[in-house]
Amino acid sequence: MAEETHIAAGQAAAPAIKLRHINKAFGAVQANRDVCLTVVPGTIHGIIGENGAGKSTLMSILYGFYEADSGEILIGGKPTPIRTSRDAIDAGIGMVHQHFMLVDTMSVVENIMLGAESGAILTSSVAKARAELERLERDYNLDVDPDALAGELPVGQQQRVEILKALYRGADILILDEPTGVLTPQETDQLFRILDSLRKQGVTVVLITHKLREIMAITDHVSVMRGGEMVADRVTAATSKEELAELMVGRKVLLSVDKQAPRVGDTVLSVEDLTYVDRAGVARVDHVSFQVRAGEVVGIAGVSGNGQSELLELLSGIRPMTAGQVDVLGERFSAARPLDPAAMRALQVAHVPEDRLRMGLVRTFEAEESAILGYHRDPAYNRGLFMNGEAIRSDCAKKMADFDVRPQAPALKTANFSGGNQQKIVLARELSRGPRLLLVGQPTRGVDIGAIEFIHKNLIAMRDAGSAVLLVSVELEEIMSISDRILVMFEGRIVGEVPAAQADERLLGLMMANAATEEEALATHPGLPGAIAVEPE
Amino acid sequence: MSTAPVKIPRWVDVGLIPVINIALAFLVSGVILFAIDVHPLEAVEIILYGAFGYDEALGYTLYYTTNFVFTGLAVAVAFHASLFNIGGEGQAYIGGLGVGLGILALDPYLPFIVILPLAILLSAAFGAAWAAIPAYLQAYRGSHIVITTIMFNFIAAALMVYLMVNVLIQPGSMSPESREFAEAGHLPFMHEVFGWFGVKVTPSPLNLSVVWAAICCLLVWVFIWHTRWGYEIRTVGANETAAVYAGIDPKKVIMLAMCVSGALAGFVGINEVMGVHHRLLLNFTAGYGFTGIAVALMGRNHPVGIVLASLLFGMLYQGGAELAFEEPKVTREMVVTIQGLVILFSGALAYMMKGPVERTYVRIVGMTQRPAAQEG
């Protein structure tokens, strides 16, 4: 692919998208500040930035989901006010959202024609949609069964339905918001091939991501956002991962955490043939066996949705196991004697849940109430029949001081703390009791850089103090920098184990996609054929 | 230069907006009165005088208030677990049945001092039991508690009619009422209590239950905010996933919250059966259970708010009766109408005024702060 042709063509034609001085605030938070953007038609334009940099907000404005407070949008050179998604669709913009916008109980055809029906009565619409769908599938090589129920398709296919939806509406500008978050590297590769063929047909693609290698692999241009502002525009060929990373973060970040060799002790957690079958009869966790010993961090890597979340919830007693057995600190649990969260806490097992707002905290509670969640029956917080308000408050104040929670206000509502500080409240609650086993899920999701370092250091400190730590994260860098051993999960099974010292992203990526067992991966590594179009380091 | 956003203080949210919502409900009520040719302000005057103007009226007002405190607390406790208990009416009815059965069985043998705690226990147990079935079905069978509690109101009504007409009716009587309780089964009227201390008060239905209602307010406050069970109820109500994470069993909490709720509603039976009528009869709940919904919404599920809201509705019931007497065009159903409007404005439309009020507040504060900022 010759970039210069695209750029040359782009200079001749009016820009597909031009954003001028877009501002958007949510209450006190300035999500977009004076953002300008120019996208050349027929190219793939990447927008990169950390979580919370304002990428999604900007694209939601472009798609009419939000209205900008000020600024101007030009589509194909024409000023185009976009107030609703209808305006965006009329302007030829299609969007594939991070969370798919499909109606699970309806078929693919019904989903595709929703909002773009050709008449008040469905019969003719269905026939037309079918014919058009067949054409699109042929032209873009997007194969989907039109009669399947959307909810029953695998995620990769659901994403295709979303792309087809946009194309069916005649979109010539396609926005994809973090499209690879739920895909394996191989599915990602397929998606990129689709995007490439779209580009060849003249479709303009805007790709939002926080993954550098995707930008390098597929885009023609890249814009970098940070803290709600657009900080740089580059031609992809003329930049590097290192430069983009620095632009994204604003300063050099050392992701590797200083740590010493683990001093491993006795086995604390021993899992054997643990199985969890959900209501639909799918084995989400499938005969999983492993051990975690005192003084080590075992990381579980995997594309999200491959059973890691369920594993963590099984071990903390939130989900009932279907079969297998779990030995925790000398106690044996099985389907007949299920784990339960209260009993696990009594065994000094702490759990930092994946989603703090859904599970780890109660937004409407005062911070001090959230800080005893799960330990509220502890005699330390109770005086006979009543709760001991002073003890709860002073305990919370101490935890806040220890974990540098800001503001240090135990009576403030939990919802009024920032994401990082909420996470610190959860960590303070779970870590300050010196647990013997620590279950941690996505500890740094949606947390600012400074807090990430703090959290990582604390986890290592727990390990060094002799706790057994089980870490689940979809951030490979996090897994690699903290863990001593790495287990890879795929479709509910553990498909391999790698010592952290020998792990790299490519090897783990292949194992996560179940493209290789550990032996095969190790045997063929590093001379693997480039399954993923990543430029060499 | 960016202006710092103005923080909305708590009193706007907890004080001002609820008051505005209630004011709106009364405004619409005024319009309705106006439409049926009754002067709203005169009506207010009659209501106020009828509710507070003389000691008998005050007695009646407080007697109604007592019922509303019970049913309001009942709805509020369930609300804290995020459960909408529409079954207060049926639970109150069955609670009364418990009181009646107990006293009918025991009053020949036991003194008042033994019967009273037993009656309180029975009203609580019967009310709780009637709430426990919908709670069980919600917790363990997944049926919607709103629908089942509605159905249980109808079933309670049918059951009571059957029992009164076929079983409990006083032999030889024409109306479906039980025999009158013996003296030991009467809860003293407040005018009698005042009489013991030599204070002369005009007789009214107000009885000692009002004291029990006050105690219940305190107990509910302690229970919800200062015990681990209350903590668990609030956790389940606010975030069920977090509750499961915390080792709290939402099923048990649903049972607990609904049983406490049903017990509180059951106390209406103490006031009505033991305190006023001194016999079992039909329809003594008279819609108090539904008023509890308005009371809880208006009182924001807090005992202090519930007492205030109950007083307001006590006033409306008693003053409304006076109004119906004075103004033939008005009936007591006007109070039901107002009740519906209160639920509408302080419940369903609770957020309607939030935006405008907060914007107005910001504008006012902005205007007063700007000169100060320029000086500094």
Add this chain to the structure above:
Amino acid sequence: MADLLLNLLLSFDATLRVATPLVFCAMAGLFSERSGVIDISLEGKMLAAAFAAASMAAVSGSAWLALGTGILVSICLALLHGFACITHRGDQVVSGVAINILVSGLTVVLGIAWFARGGQTPSVGPEARFTPITLPGAEALADVPVIGALYSELISGHNLLVYVAFAMVPLTWWVVYRTRFGLRLRAVGENPNAVDTAGISVARLRYTAVLCDGVLCGFAGTYLSIAQNAAFVREMTAGQGYIALAALIFGKWRPVPAMLACLMFGFLDAVAIRLQGVEVPVIGPIPVQLIQALPYVLTVVLLAGFIGRAVAPKAIGTPYVKER
């Protein structure tokens, strides 16, 4: 034997009459709930429409004008429900309760203010009512065994609104499953985000749904006061709105099963009237109250999932807020 058959036939005949308001309300609730808006105010809207229709019939003497008024009033309440739940994202159950209580008070207040008959409206003559219609050929066929009896006794001889009610069932099915509006309706109750991003206004769609709900409740109320009866009586809906809601849930939010549930509850009600005072061996006379409570008891049993499972539209009960 023939006696029993005739009795059964008469019970079925009564069933149709009793089930008519239930069918109207169940179809009404179907539109609203399929769009994601819980509607427990079927009862209130029906009561208001009954009062409005009876009042208008008494004043104007026109059944059609009365029907229009009933529908209009019901629509106003439906829009109020929409205003609270859709525009202001209020709690849908609370809003429904508010409407029910408001209407139960207001119909009596206005009834007494306007007519001074203790909450009743004046009885209207047949010219201001929907009266039974004899279908063509009913008399001619009456003597034909079985079919004739079925046609002339069961099918023929109902008022217009009964036929409208049962015609509403296939119509509702067609609208929900065969039209663009129906597709969007089903989508918005499952995933409003999908509808919004497809460029369709969630609010407008839900308002349209509650509007349909209002129209159908208007029919139900009008039927009660000036077709089945000749006047409005206070609280004349007597919980039928709730029964209709239960039938809708029992029918898993689908038109035909919901109608069958309505017929079953209607049948129970119809036999209850006939079973009054009937002696059963050993037990003695069946308590009337037991039969009266049976629909509610059955509903509870059904809802408890002892017979099948009803899966509600996924987005029901949650106001639509664009997520950040």
